Amino acid sequence: MHILVINSGSSSIKFSLFEAGTREPVSLYEGEVSGIGSGKTTFTFKDVNGRDLSGGSSAVKADNAAEAIEVVVGAVRGPGMPDVDAVGYRVVHPGPKLKEHVRINDDVMQDLEEAVTFAPLHDPSAIEMICEMRSRFPAVPHYACFDTVFHQTMPEAAMAYAIPMEYRARGVRRYGFHGLSCESIVRQMGEAKIRLPQRMVIAHLGSGCSVTALVGGRSVDTTMGLTPTGGVVMGTRPGDLDPGLVLYLLRQQKGDRAASVEKLLNHKAGMVALSGLPNDMRGVREAAGKGNQRAALSLEIFTRSVKKAVGGFIALMGGVDAIVFAGGIGEHDARSRTEILGGMEALGVSVDSELNCKVSEGVRRISASESKTAIFVAPAKEDLMIAVHVDRMIQAGR
Ligand SMILES: Nc1ncnc2c1ncn2[C@@H]1O[C@H](COP(=O)(O)OP(=O)(O)O)[C@@H](O)[C@H]1O
Numbered sequence: 263m264h265i266l267v268i269n270s271g272s273s274s275i276k277f278s279l280f281e282a283g284t285r286e287p288v289s290l291y292e293g294e295v296s297g298i299g300s301g302k303t304t305f306t307f308k309d310v311n312g313r314d315l316s317g318g319s320s321a322v323k324a325d326n327a328a329e330a331i332e333v334v335v336g337a338v339r340g341p342g343m344p345d346v347d348a349v350g351y352r353v354v355h356p357g358p359k360l361k362e363h364v365r366i367n368d369d370v371m372q373d374l375e376e377a378v379t380f381a382p383l384h385d386p387s388a389i390e391m392i393c394e395m396r397s398r399f400p401a402v403p404h405y406a407c408f409d410t411v412f413h414q415t416m417p418e419a420a421m422a423y424a425i426p427m428e429y430r431a432r433g434v435r436r437y438g439f440h441g442l443s444c445e446s447i448v449r450q451m452g453e454a455k456i457r458l459p460q461r462m463v464i465a466h467l468g469s470g471c472s473v474t475a476l477v478g479g480r481s482v483d484t485t486m487g488l489t490p491t492g493g494v495v496m497g498t499r500p501g502d503l504d505p506g507l508v509l510y511l512l513r514q515q516k517g518d519r520a521a522s523v524e525k526l527l528n529h530k531a532g533m534v535a536l537s538g539l540p541n542d543m544r545g546v547r548e549a550a551g552k553g554n555q556r557a558a559l560s561l562e563i564f565t566r567s568v569k570k571a572v573g574g575f576i577a578l579m580g581g582v583d584a585i586v587f588a589g590g591i592g593e594h595d596a597r598s599r600t601e602i603l604g605g606m607e608a609l610g611v612s613v614d615s616e617l618n619c620k621v622s623e624g625v626r627r628i629s630a631s632e633s634k635t636a637i638f639v640a641p642a643k644e645d646l647m648i649a650v651h652v653d654r655m656i657q658a659g660r
């Protein structure tokens with residue numbers, strides 16, 4: 263059986279084809295269409311051995327999602343490719359009703375449409391992708407896997423906001439995101455024969471950034487809330503703000519005030535606002551290294567916000583046995599890791615500077631020998647988790 267997994271972002275579509283059924287899902291092919299609508303769309307497609315299957319042309323024309331989907335469909339239906347038996351999608355926010363990963367039908371699509379208000383940066387592209395793919399692959403089952411499901415284990419004290427309870431009944435609560443990433447880290451630790459740490463903090467620092475506290479491998483609290491705009495500072499999102507500041511912004515706008523503030527908070531805030539540079543941690547670091555003061559300040563603010571989240575969760579859990587970094591920044595930016603954990607030696611947290619700079623596959627340990635807390639770097643395998651959940655749903659006859 264072959265499961266196609268699709269993780270669509272606002273300007274990119276990542277896809278992987280997994281073999282599953284008789285064994286745990288294994289990725290056979292993966293690809294990405296990125297920079298959709300930018301005029302500089304690129305396409306990568308390779309097999310499990312890294313062999314390039316993109317036909318040698320990395321530049322493709324995809325001015326919108328529908329054209330990008332044509333590229334994806336062309337690749338997975340190409341010569342020699344196996345039949346797709348099921349399709350799984352990463353959907354960031356399911357809205358208030360859906361609490362588990364689900365097989366998609368028209369009712370589910372209705373729920374997802376209603377969830378767009380909670381994740382306007384993420385859900386629309388996923389919904390568009392699902393609609394297109396359902397019409398192109400009408401005979402196979404389609405499944406939605408949500409970022410939020412992993413956080414269902416949070417206690418009510420972590421979920422509820424201090425606003426009138428009638429809103430809680432309407433689904434206004436902390437949901438938490440990057441759950442598929444967190445789950446994949448717990449799973450990878452098991453595969454690497456690392457004893458599951460009792461108290462763990464996962465810092466998923468990528469396009470979106472969040473910090474999650476886990477006890478016994480289950481989420482007990484996380485920084486993102488009702489939406490993926492809150493929590494720690496991100497590339498284009500501000501993280502937590504004084505609610506009075508949001509009211510101030512709303513009062514300043516003309517026309518469609520909510521739409522203007524939404525655009526400001528999801529696209530124009532965070533590191534891009536502070537640094538005045540494009541949304542790429544590498545560029546910000548390079549500029550700061552050359553003396554750009556705004557870039558340096560943006561890094562300081564980013565580090566400070568993640569450090570406060572990590573420290574807060576250590577206090578909440580009464581200590582920490584492991585800290586894990588994942589996501590594009592968490593996995594690749596050694597400086598972010600040392601700066602976030604710098605000065606925590608008194609808490610028993612110290613990074614080994616040599617191990618921190620090494621590059622290798624899978625979960626790797628970067629803590630110093632004297633560190634009481636184990637510190638790891640791990641890839642966020644969201645796509646693998648989606649394949650695992652789709653496989654389970656198929657086995658369960660869903
Ligand atoms: N080698 C690297 N060093 C520092 N930052 C990196 C590196 N590679 C990727 N990043 C950063 O990771 C972020 C994207 O993270 P990623 O997890 O890939 O996002 P997405 O959620 O879109 O998959 C960007 O800010 C990018 O600059």
Ligand SMILES: CC(=O)OP(=O)(O)O
Nearest residue numbers: 439440468469470490
């Ligand atoms: C939930 C979220 O922020 O996702 P991403 O990091 O992919 O933007």
Ligand SMILES: [Mg+2]
Nearest residue numbers: 468469470589
């Ligand atoms: Mg991501």
